[in-house]
Amino acid sequence: MKVSATLVKHPPVFPAFGFRFDTDNGSVVFSGDTGACEGSSGDLPASIIDHLAESHTVVNEVGALAEAAGMKNLVPGAPEDVTDGQWTSRAQRGYSGRVHVGRDLMMFKLGASRQR
Numbered sequence: 001m002k003v004s005a006t007l008v009k010h011p012p013v014f015p016a017f018g019f020r021f022d023t024d025n026g027s028v029v030f031s032g033d034t035g036a037c038e039g040s041s042g043d044l045p046a047s048i049i050d051h052l053a054e055s056h057t058v059v060n061e062v063g064a065l066a067e068a069a070g071m072k073n074l075v076p077g078a079p080e081d082v083t084d085g086q087w088t089s090r091a092q093r094g095y096s097g098r099v100h101v102g103r104d105l106m107m108f109k110l111g112a113s114r115q116r
Contacts, residue, residue, distance in 0.1 A: 010055050026110040029071065059087060063095030077102035 002022040008031055010016035018031030057065065059076055066074040074097055078087040084101040091099045100106070 059090040067095045075100045075102040
């Protein structure tokens with residue numbers, strides 16, 4: 001296995017990294033949010049809203065980023081109060097690959113597009 005790392009923008013955390021794992025069976029790229037986010041609603045403190053705006057990618061934009069990077073599968077994490085269908089339709093915008101809604105303890109087999 002070959003592991004590559006690169007710095008990503010995720011303030012206030014520094015350093016923050018994105019990783020690529022290359023194996024004989026395929027590759028996996030993992031990165032936290034690395035782009036701008038639209039404002040958040042609710043009763044969140046201004047500091048949290050500022051952090052989200054500076055450090056997180058809006059789900060509506062993540063598909064286009066994955067498309068540009070040539071990803072075959074996209075697994076964006078989703079809040080508990082959003083349905084898989086809602087999250088998939090948002091993440092699918094600008095993306096021709098397959099979207100799997102990210103949930104804790106998910107497992108994928110490299111070289112296959114099926115979730116376990």
